[in-house]
Amino acid sequence: MVEIAVQSHIIPLPNQLTCTHCNSKVTNVLHRTALAYACMHCKSYYVGEKGLGYKFVHSFNEVFTPDLPLNTKGVLFGVTYEIVGFAVRSQLGAGYAWREYTLFNLYEGFATLTEFNGHWIFARPMQNYPNLSPSGFSDILQYEGKSYQKYNKYKSTVKYAAGEFGYDIFSDKKKVFVEWISPPYMLIREKDDDELIWCKGVGINANEVKDAFKISSLPEREGIGALQLMPVSANVSFLLTSTFVFILILLVGQYVIKSPAEEKKIFDHSYSKTNVDSSGVIVTNNFEVTGGKTALQFNVYAPLTNDWFDLNFELINEATGERFEGAKSLEFYSGTDSEGAWSEGTRQDYIIISSVPPGRYHLNLYPTWNSNSSVYVSFGIEIIQGVSLWANFTLFFLLGIIIPVIQVFRMYAFEQKRWLGSDFSPKLTIWNL
Amino acid sequence: MISKAEERNKLMYSIFLIVMLLIFNYANYAGWRVFNTDEVEHTEAGKSHNNRTRFYHK
Amino acid sequence: MCKVCNLTHQFKSNLAAAYVCPACQSILYKGVSYTQNKPEEAFRIFEDLTPFKLGSQLNFEEINYTFIGRYQFVLTNGNRNLWFLHANDEKVLYLLDQPGGYVICKKNPHTLKKSDYDFTLGRAFEFPETNKLFYLSSKQRNTMTRMEGEVFDIQSYNMSFDACDFANDKQFVFGLFFGRMNNDIYVGQRYHYSELKLLNMRKADG
Numbered sequence: 001m002v003e004i005a006v007q008s009h010i011i012p013l014p015n016q017l018t019c020t021h022c023n024s025k026v027t028n029v030l031h032r033t034a035l036a037y038a039c040m041h042c043k044s045y046y047v048g049e050k051g052l053g054y055k056f057v058h059s060f061n062e063v064f065t066p067d068l069p070l071n072t073k074g075v076l077f078g079v080t081y082e083i084v085g086f087a088v089r090s091q092l093g094a095g096y097a098w099r100e101y102t103l104f105n106l107y108e109g110f111a112t113l114t115e116f117n118g119h120w121i122f123a124r125p126m127q128n129y130p131n132l133s134p135s136g137f138s139d140i141l142q143y144e145g146k147s148y149q150k151y152n153k154y155k156s157t158v159k160y161a162a163g164e165f166g167y168d169i170f171s172d173k174k175k176v177f178v179e180w181i182s183p184p185y186m187l188i189r190e191k192d193d194d195e196l197i198w199c200k201g202v203g204i205n206a207n208e209v210k211d212a213f214k215i216s217s218l219p220e221r222e223g224i225g226a227l228q229l230m231p232v233s234a235n236v237s238f239l240l241t242s243t244f245v246f247i248l249i250l251l252v253g254q255y256v257i258k259s260p261a262e263e264k265k266i267f268d269h270s271y272s273k274t275n276v277d278s279s280g281v282i283v284t285n286n287f288e289v290t291g292g293k294t295a296l297q298f299n300v301y302a303p304l305t306n307d308w309f310d311l312n313f314e315l316i317n318e319a320t321g322e323r324f325e326g327a328k329s330l331e332f333y334s335g336t337d338s339e340g341a342w343s344e345g346t347r348q349d350y351i352i353i354s355s356v357p358p359g360r361y362h363l364n365l366y367p368t369w370n371s372n373s374s375v376y377v378s379f380g381i382e383i384i385q386g387v388s389l390w391a392n393f394t395l396f397f398l399l400g401i402i403i404p405v406i407q408v409f410r411m412y413a414f415e416q417k418r419w420l421g422s423d424f425s426p427k428l429t430i431w432n433l
Numbered sequence: 434m435i436s437k438a439e440e441r442n443k444l445m446y447s448i449f450l451i452v453m454l455l456i457f458n459y460a461n462y463a464g465w466r467v468f469n470t471d472e473v474e475h476t477e478a479g480k481s482h483n484n485r486t487r488f489y490h491k
Numbered sequence: 492m493c494k495v496c497n498l499t500h501q502f503k504s505n506l507a508a509a510y511v512c513p514a515c516q517s518i519l520y521k522g523v524s525y526t527q528n529k530p531e532e533a534f535r536i537f538e539d540l541t542p543f544k545l546g547s548q549l550n551f552e553e554i555n556y557t558f559i560g561r562y563q564f565v566l567t568n569g570n571r572n573l574w575f576l577h578a579n580d581e582k583v584l585y586l587l588d589q590p591g592g593y594v595i596c597k598k599n600p601h602t603l604k605k606s607d608y609d610f611t612l613g614r615a616f617e618f619p620e621t622n623k624l625f626y627l628s629s630k631q632r633n634t635m636t637r638m639e640g641e642v643f644d645i646q647s648y649n650m651s652f653d654a655c656d657f658a659n660d661k662q663f664v665f666g667l668f669f670g671r672m673n674n675d676i677y678v679g680q681r682y683h684y685s686e687l688k689l690l691n692m693r694k695a696d697g
Contacts, residue, residue, distance in 0.1 A: 010696045011693045011694065013696045031538040033540055033569070106542065108591045109590035109591015109592060110591060125591075128659065128662075129625075129626050129659050166590065167568055191612060194629065195568060195629045196612040196626075197628070233442060234442045234446060235439070238443055242447060250454070250457060257461045259461070259464040292463075295465070322475075322476070323475070325475070326471060326472060327473050351472075354466035354469050355465040391466055391469070392467055396456075396467075400450065
């Protein structure tokens with residue numbers, strides 16, 4: 001039995017408890033708040049007896065070395081905690097083990113820092129009974145505006161312990177732990193016949209743990225942790241909402257924001273081989289582009305029959321000499337074969353010349369006919385100003401959705417890996433990512 | 434810590450969308466087809482006489 | 492006056508039933524003269540790192556209360572203090588304290604109905620003068636009670652009893668069940684330590 005300290009008006013410095021097996025000292029930060037302690041030298045475990053003293057109850061088989069040394073102090077979430085206990089636990093019936101550090105602060109009480117495969121979770125008992133919807137036993141819980149998915153349900157066993165604890169760690173044997181996750185947060189329900197505790201956990205980065213406790217190296221991260229956030233992520237609802245709003249504004253912009261140039265036909269002429277001068281050029285009449293900078297749509301037509309026709313042209317501003325070049329090839333072939341009539345190509349097509357300033361223009365046309373053809377077909381060209389540019393809409397629409405699409409695929413793959421560690425993997429859809 | 438990174442990502446993505454909307458609306462206003470494969474060449478005045486000589490003033 | 496060590500004590504609260512002599516742990520009942528019998532002794536308080544002490548002060552709802560007594564319950568899953576706070580005009584408040592948890596409460600004048608003695612964890616309970624449901628979150632056994640200062644009940648509190656926690660998202664109820672139809676119900680609200688307006692606290696050594 002170990003004697004007890006007496007209450008005083010000063011909160012005392014740590015005491016020392018003695019291991020009755022090996023005579024080693026165990027630092028007793030918690031004083032009588034420690035309901036149990038374990039000697040890290042001889043693996044002996046002691047439990048408080050009806051508030052009188054401590055008695056030996058167990059000897060562990062293995063020794064594990066904590067990565068965070070006992071009685072190290074560190075600041076997490078603005079609170080200075082001291083590591084008072086270390087335990088290695090494993091899931092009953094499963095092989096894997098995790099490490100649990102018991103943290104203590106005089107005014108904040110206890111917290112737990114858990115490490116599994118290099119992934120860290122900081123958890124504290126909740127101050128109040130959480131207002132959950134539904135009542136707390138479902139696969140999906142709603143809490144504080146977040147949806148939590150059931151991730152794990154297990155009983156645990158202790159493989160090793162060192163330091164001091166505010167409860168008998170073996171009393172957890174009967175406890176059923178159920179975890180729900182909404183990364184980076186976790187709700188944990190611990191329940192046995194006598195106690196139903198809700199804890200809230202948050203995944204934290206190993207670097208934060210290193211910084212907090214001034215530790216140089218910690219276990220390397222393996223796989224995807226239960227609460228790990230995908231690097232470069234934003235939640236799906238934000239991505240979908242913002243993309244939806246973006247597309248809506250694109251549509252509104254497409255219909256509302258127009259060039260000051262009124263949409264109208266400003267040129268319409270037909271030409272034949274006879275119009276071509278000795279240099280192979282047709283110089284057209286001039287025409288006016290009015291309003292403001294605009295896109296011009298050139299509709300080119302040639303009544304082809306199993307033939308082709310090429311047109312190169314220059315659009316020349318008569319005042320400034322600014323020049324735009326374009327080209328269009330037309331070909332149209334048809335016939336019949338064993339499968340019936342066929343045709344390919346087209347007799348008419350258009351091209352767009354964009355950002356054309358207002359002014360007086362003419363065209364230099366450079367038509368090319370098929371030299372093997374017996375007929376030089378005529379061709380027509382008409383120009384419409386102020387046309388809507390749906391190509392812009394398509395381009396920006398694609399640019400707008402490319403990031404959400406990539407992110408959704410990344411998240412899907414990430415979530416699949418996350419849920420590999422769970423027996424309660426939900427059917428992953430875009431809506432529950 | 435973690436949420437700050439996510440907030441930054443959201444901000445960056447929002448800025449990206451806003452910049453795209455500004456370009457898109459400007460392009461519509463200026464009749465500018467941003468990705469235009471139809472246009473062979475556009476030459477400003479005074480820089481017109483390149484190695485192609487098909488330039489005629491009426 | 493304490494018969495054993497001659498210490499005198501002036502009771503601060505009319506509600507107090509006894510005073511525990513800080514020197515010898517004798518339980519001195521109010522109005523009882525110990526000329527012949529040796530008074531019974533209370534178990535001495537454990538060091539549990541509480542930030543409060545007798546004489547600490549809490550300003551709550553603009554009233555200054557003084558910590559005048561405490562029960563330290565040794566429950567199955569840990570120690571818990573129930574502090575007895577007194578203000579002028581016989582105002583009384585209770586403060587539950589265990590590491591990281593502080594509940595300011597008042598005694599609910601009603602006792603629980605017999606039908607409510609079904610202590611299944613998670614079960615919803617209604618308490619008079621509260622308007623929300625409470626859920627049973629813990630049932631423990633009190634194995635020992637330690638005391639200091641002025642205390643208001645010796646008989647019931649100084650024995651083994653069931654201690655239950657009921658909570659909802661706002662409030663907390665601590666129920667002490669001494670037997671069928673005999674219970675004390677404390678209804679209160681949890682506070683973070685930084686939210687409490689305190690004076691004259693224990694100081695950390697070093």
